[in-house]
Amino acid sequence: MEGILERSDRAVPWEPDTVGLPDARSDSALARINDVAFYANARNEVSALAGVCLDLLGLHRPDEGDDPRCQGCRLPWPCPTFAEISRLLG
Secondary structure, three states: OHHHHHHHHHOOOOOOOOOOOOOOOOOOHHHHHHHHHHHHHHHHHHHHHHHHHHHHHHHOOEOOOOOOEEOOOOOEOOOHHHHHHHHHHO
8 A cells, every 4th residue: 555655646646738658758757657657557556445445345334233333343333434435435
């Protein structure tokens, strides 16, 4: 996860005029290398993050009792973990 954050911080922000590979004539070869590395890994990293979210949602689900609790953390349903993941995923 730290590697994803580091590559994201070093990459050029995604804006309409910056989408795609950075200009080969860029003054900074290091900036271009960082951007290419970020783009090259983005698909796998997004898939990995989606997998983590699905795993967390699988762990944090309600049990079937009269007073539902989270199966993962045993807090009243919906638990804070489920609520936060749901909020972040929209």
